[in-house]
Ligand SMILES: Nc1ncnc2c1ncn2[C@@H]1O[C@H](COP(=O)(O)OP(=O)(O)O)[C@@H](O)[C@H]1O
């Protein structure tokens with residue numbers, strides 16, 4: 001009976017009863033910890049346990065496989081004291097500055113150029129040969145040339161990363177434009193769209209789903225190139241830190257460096273996916 | 287067939303003066319890998335303000351090709367489109383189009399879709415909003431103004447597309463089998479909507495369909511097109527256009543005249559129902 005009396009005001013009142021609150025929490029919990037996520041967490045935990053056990057049993061030498069404790073200690077050490085006179089934060093920041101300045105330049109040039117190329121076969125014909133030639137080249141092959149031209153500092157790296165990001169972005173923009181249905185362009189013209197408006201208000205947003213795919217490819221490739229470039233020629237950055245540690249057989253630093261690299265990459269990809277989710281809610285629904 | 291009846295209907299309406307749009311002897315031949323396809327031959331028609339013209343014909347007879355020429359998406363091999371005295375060669379805001387698929391911009395809300403043409407014409411924001419709201423009300427979509435197209439049903443999207451074309455205030459709206467992809471019930475309610483909208487706005491409409499009944503329930507004039515090459519087979523004023531405004535649709539549909547007219551049109555469409 002009492003429950004019945006409570007039911008009526010419950011629909012109106014906005015304050016959840018303790019019972020409701022725990023039910024809500026349960027729903028939120030279920031949404032965050034889906035079965036699949038729990039399995040993922042489990043398999044990561046299993047690897048971690050395996051790692052701990054193997055290093056405890058001393059199956060392999062510490063130099064090849066440092067213990068989780070040693071890696072954690074190395075992390076705390078470089079977090080407090082930095083690595084070779086530069087703080088961990090600065091190493092990461094150096095890498096990210098290179099990555100983002102190159103990426104930004106690539107986005108603002110490759111995307112407009114790709115959109116125009118997608119629209120005009122003549123402009124595409126003028127640009128495509130260069131893209132097709134350099135895209136399959138391993139970036140480190142022409143990095144040597146860039147270092148000779150621009151030196152070992154950030155300039156050569158930014159140009160290298162710019163080139164790495166440019167091709168996938170340009171190609172995704174071209175293919176995005178090619179995939180726009182003719183009726184959409186026709187429809188926009190019949191609604192009075194001028195050429196510039198057609199580009200900014202119809203062609204560009206039409207390509208957003210493709211562009212985000214390109215962005216993810218580009219950031220992955222740029223990141224790989226960044227780490228490789230820092231290993232070839234640099235005096236700072238997370239890639240350099242790992243290479244430098246290897247010269248002194250500091251496998252604990254190598255381990256923590258690689259873990260940081262991996263987590264950073266996941267973070268970058270996650271950020272782009274989040275942006276995509278916010279900006280392209282219609283993706284796959286038309 | 288009762289020829290006197292049909293002949294009578296073919297007389298032009300004397301109450302109208304200068305045509306709004308003229309199709310002058312349109313020919314179209316497609317050329318694809320050394321093969322020529324004659325899609326349209328000698329299509330001529332005057333369209334007056336407030337006309338609701340239905341183009342009826344089997345699939346492949348050139349209806350869409352004719353619409354594309356009218357819209358300016360495609361140029362005729364011969365002949366021309368004249369709108370109020372000047373040649374129409376490129377798509378512009380004078381000729382609105384509603385496609386078979388709603389063709390809304392998926393990144394814009396329904397409201398923003400309807401506002402699109404006004405934005406292109408640099409209409410101030412407040413006016414834009416008001417106009418779009420009015421047309422959304424006309425197609426009974428006010429409640430869905432802030433949703434994205436993919437959140438609406440097919441019929442609702444098509445109504446939004448009609449509102450978008452209306453908001454632009456073109457001289458004529460071309461529609462290419464706009465209800466063809468909808469289920470029968472939705473199609474009927476859409477026809478009803480469109481009839482009301484047309485009465486309210488008195489827009490000229492050029493409507494393509496392969497559904498004889500749809501043509502009879504909407505138009506003021508019916509052009510029957512036949513294939514190979516696409517040409518006008520029959521050009522008839524719809525005898526029911528007046529009663530559609532006053533009588534119950536159900537009653538019209540069941541009347542002997544209607545059934546007879548339907549049969550007459552079906553017989554004029556080459557190949558008959560089996561082919562389309
Ligand atoms: N782009 C094209 N190239 C070659 N032939 C075409 C093209 N578009 C349509 N056709 C041909 O023209 C004829 C008329 O087509 P269409 O206008 O689409 O007819 P409908 O809309 O009445 O079905 C068909 O025979 C079709 O195959």
Ligand SMILES: [Mg+2]
Nearest residue numbers: 349350351462
């Ligand atoms: Mg067609």
